[in-house]
Amino acid sequence: MADDPDRLNAPLPWHAACWERVCTLRETDRLPHALLLCGVRGMGKDRFARLLAHALLCETPADAAMPCGTCRSCRLTQAGTHPDLHRCAPEEDKSIINIDQIRAIGRFLELKAHYTGRKVVLIHPADQMNLSAANGLLKMLEEPPAGVHLILLSHRPAALPATVRSRCQRLTLALEDPRPALDWLARQPGIEPEEAAPLLALAQGGPLAAAELAAQGHLGRRQTMLQELQGIARRELDPLQVAENWLKFDAKASLYWLHGWLIDMIRLQAADRPPCVGNPDGLDTLSRLSSELKGPWLFTQLDRIAQALRLLEGPANAQLLLEEVLLPWAQREGERARVL
Numbered sequence: 001m002a003d004d005p006d007r008l009n010a011p012l013p014w015h016a017a018c019w020e021r022v023c024t025l026r027e028t029d030r031l032p033h034a035l036l037l038c039g040v041r042g043m044g045k046d047r048f049a050r051l052l053a054h055a056l057l058c059e060t061p062a063d064a065a066m067p068c069g070t071c072r073s074c075r076l077t078q079a080g081t082h083p084d085l086h087r088c089a090p091e092e093d094k095s096i097i098n099i100d101q102i103r104a105i106g107r108f109l110e111l112k113a114h115y116t117g118r119k120v121v122l123i124h125p126a127d128q129m130n131l132s133a134a135n136g137l138l139k140m141l142e143e144p145p146a147g148v149h150l151i152l153l154s155h156r157p158a159a160l161p162a163t164v165r166s167r168c169q170r171l172t173l174a175l176e177d178p179r180p181a182l183d184w185l186a187r188q189p190g191i192e193p194e195e196a197a198p199l200l201a202l203a204q205g206g207p208l209a210a211a212e213l214a215a216q217g218h219l220g221r222r223q224t225m226l227q228e229l230q231g232i233a234r235r236e237l238d239p240l241q242v243a244e245n246w247l248k249f250d251a252k253a254s255l256y257w258l259h260g261w262l263i264d265m266i267r268l269q270a271a272d273r274p275p276c277v278g279n280p281d282g283l284d285t286l287s288r289l290s291s292e293l294k295g296p297w298l299f300t301q302l303d304r305i306a307q308a309l310r311l312l313e314g315p316a317n318a319q320l321l322l323e324e325v326l327l328p329w330a331q332r333e334g335e336r337a338r339v340l
């Protein structure tokens, strides 16, 4: 049976080592009161932090410090109404965590714990705190009341002020061995075993992000787009029509993918078997294309895409931008040389 991402009575397979580490810290009473939980997008940081909060608040923990799932505290956590658990995230339609939200944490910390004497605060994503919010949190990180655990989650911890980072103990979720994540992905509905590795690479190593990409049909869409790119280069397809197809899907995602393909083509020109490629799902087509195109021309296209992505942030005509990016691919060899 596929794993239910909301099932909170076990760590995800690739979290096992980190969970053991946390258990050891708990058993020896060394679990820090301020934890910075890091890891790429889609690594399951939120899931791990919720399980940890659940376990910390459980009144009768089971083996391996897992929450029992039946005590009063566990039932409240499962219902999302535990009074000793506070979640802080950007408000709806906002991307920033502001100082008022940090003050609310301060008020929460002043209250007496209801059940186990412990209280847990989750801040996610912590790197979205603005400067005054981050400054407001410093005092709490320095001297948290007894029994309080502050868990900050971030996939880009470098964006946090150094003052915040230095007051937290960092715990990084990573795929030291990708096999548990690949096995899990291969068991997810709609994913063929051979698709697990390319999906994981496409999601930059985040298994949950990889499963989401699969659910959105990205792997098949990418294959189609790469074939369309090859079709333009062979003058079999009209770049304006392809631009329209790409726009219907997602202009920005299309440009990011094209950017990634170009980087791999440059890598493939530098080495027959490059030690790392970002797009293993398109390797055959990328190899063929890279053998037909010149290195400097590929670099020119990288610049063109970077500029198009910048312009897309503003009120640009996305169809025109895609056309400008794709038209050079229809030029003949000699015309490509004149571009340089």
Ligand SMILES: [Zn+2]
Binding pocket: 057, 058, 059, 060, 061, 067, 068, 069, 070, 071, 072, 073, 074
């Ligand atoms: Zn319990």
